[in-house]
Amino acid sequence: MSAILDLVLGVVTSIGGFVEVGSISTSAQAGSEFGFQLLWAIAAATLMLAMFVEMSGRLAAVGKQTIAAAVRERFGIHYQVIPLVAELLIDVLLLTAEIGGVAIAVKLLTGIGFQWWIVPVGLSIWLILWFSGFAAVEHGIGLLGLVTLAFVASAWKLGPDASDVGKGFIPTMADHDMLRYAFLAVSIVGATVSPYLLNFYSSGTVEEKMTEDQLWVNRTTAYLGTGFGSIVAMGVLVTSAMVLQPRSIIVDSYEQAALMFIPAFGRWAVGLFAACLGIGCLGAALEITLNSGYLLGQVLGWQWGANKPRREEARFTAAFTFILLMALAIGLIGFDPLKLTMICVALTVVAMPFVVLPFLVLMNDKRYLKQHTSGPIGNGLLAALTITAALLAIVVVPLEILGG
Amino acid sequence: MRRLTIAVEVTALIFLVGCSRQDTRLERHKKKLESLGATTKVIADAWLSGDVSTTYARTALDRTFYLVEQERAKLASRPEMLQDTRGAALSENAEQLSRLIAAIIGDVGSADDQSARQRLASLPIVPHKQP
Numbered sequence: 001m002s003a004i005l006d007l008v009l010g011v012v013t014s015i016g017g018f019v020e021v022g023s024i025s026t027s028a029q030a031g032s033e034f035g036f037q038l039l040w041a042i043a044a045a046t047l048m049l050a051m052f053v054e055m056s057g058r059l060a061a062v063g064k065q066t067i068a069a070a071v072r073e074r075f076g077i078h079y080q081v082i083p084l085v086a087e088l089l090i091d092v093l094l095l096t097a098e099i100g101g102v103a104i105a106v107k108l109l110t111g112i113g114f115q116w117w118i119v120p121v122g123l124s125i126w127l128i129l130w131f132s133g134f135a136a137v138e139h140g141i142g143l144l145g146l147v148t149l150a151f152v153a154s155a156w157k158l159g160p161d162a163s164d165v166g167k168g169f170i171p172t173m174a175d176h177d178m179l180r181y182a183f184l185a186v187s188i189v190g191a192t193v194s195p196y197l198l199n200f201y202s203s204g205t206v207e208e209k210m211t212e213d214q215l216w217v218n219r220t221t222a223y224l225g226t227g228f229g230s231i232v233a234m235g236v237l238v239t240s241a242m243v244l245q246p247r248s249i250i251v252d253s254y255e256q257a258a259l260m261f262i263p264a265f266g267r268w269a270v271g272l273f274a275a276c277l278g279i280g281c282l283g284a285a286l287e288i289t290l291n292s293g294y295l296l297g298q299v300l301g302w303q304w305g306a307n308k309p310r311r312e313e314a315r316f317t318a319a320f321t322f323i324l325l326m327a328l329a330i331g332l333i334g335f336d337p338l339k340l341t342m343i344c345v346a347l348t349v350v351a352m353p354f355v356v357l358p359f360l361v362l363m364n365d366k367r368y369l370k371q372h373t374s375g376p377i378g379n380g381l382l383a384a385l386t387i388t389a390a391l392l393a394i395v396v397v398p399l400e401i402l403g404g
Numbered sequence: 405m406r407r408l409t410i411a412v413e414v415t416a417l418i419f420l421v422g423c424s425r426q427d428t429r430l431e432r433h434k435k436k437l438e439s440l441g442a443t444t445k446v447i448a449d450a451w452l453s454g455d456v457s458t459t460y461a462r463t464a465l466d467r468t469f470y471l472v473e474q475e476r477a478k479l480a481s482r483p484e485m486l487q488d489t490r491g492a493a494l495s496e497n498a499e500q501l502s503r504l505i506a507a508i509i510g511d512v513g514s515a516d517d518q519s520a521r522q523r524l525a526s527l528p529i530v531p532h533k534q535p
Binding site for chain 1: 435436438439440442443446447450454455456457459460462463464467468471
């Protein structure tokens, strides 16, 4: 009974926690510029994420190790420095973008500049993490995040043509702005398969003490949760494609993106969009902050865990506090939240091989996985997709940033 | 003679590539400005019909104004863009759009829906396709 409850809660929180600043920005831009044409990128990225999440949960349940701790043990600290630095850099930038997302959501409702909300949002994140355990953070925000189902409701209300939507799942070349199309495809992958998600999930599996005989719960949660969650991201893309593209509106700001809800929700549109953006970003910001503490704690061999009192884990608490302060400092220097998000998710793809490839090696190591090692097809496919996406990102990201 | 032919061909190629890059840039600026014109219309229409609050309308129009100014600055940063008649026309339209948005922000602030409606009818940059 407890396993079923865990499963339902896991799937529901995965749906509620799927959408954040990266997926809202990339999907809204993709829909407004290319209609349904990039739905395939969300589907492909979701499949990658589901496979990675399942693997990281399996490693934690069988090997009782998180990804960071196992990579450190298997490859040594000298190698671990590379993925650690890559992941921490991306975590800080992404955290800044998520805090910016929450601040923009409050700005949409109050009209007060988003820079004024950066510090209060940062303080709220720190206080939530100080007073809450892992389950409260993950499930509480995940349940609140169900408000993001508004994107699915909106797409449903707009009634898109099923065959047009279906065609979007077949990868095709763009008939215009090929570079931009490739950049958005790469960004969608980066927004969906964030490295922090993998270590956060494996840390959560260790914190919740999942055992080997609960692997089916892990597998079902990974595939159903991310699968249903991706429907929310697809809802963003479809709504944007149906509302903004016909009006020739290209999403350059969150204020423009909020307009996509007006045909479906009228007077509730802006409030609902702000709630989706704010809650989605707050959830992701909490997870990223916590993950930075996990990451440093696991690599450097400190006491870690969100379920123990913070006073007992001074270095873990200091680590996530420091990362949060760095993100706030970048936020206060001044930035365009949407631009930062887009650059950050694209850079994630460039850095992904450093984090993912050693993880795939671990998944074939019987010392950690016993008889539950991954098959060659899954591992090969993930390695090939990760490297291809990274190579594509290395080509298109500089071109896009430098203006083609 | 052969060297001269090659030199002429290379010059022609550079000229063509330069022109096509200029065309691409102009097309990008045009699309962005059309998008911002359409955004202004949608925000103002939504405010006039009561779908969005005055607070949101002002915030969103402020942001749109800022983005138009950014596009104008980008256009003006390349003299060759303004030498091109299409670029010059685009720059003038962008300036008009900026002024119009500023005026609409004033209308929204003073709740003057009549004036906002009139101004919307004279948007200088609107996309061809509108639902």
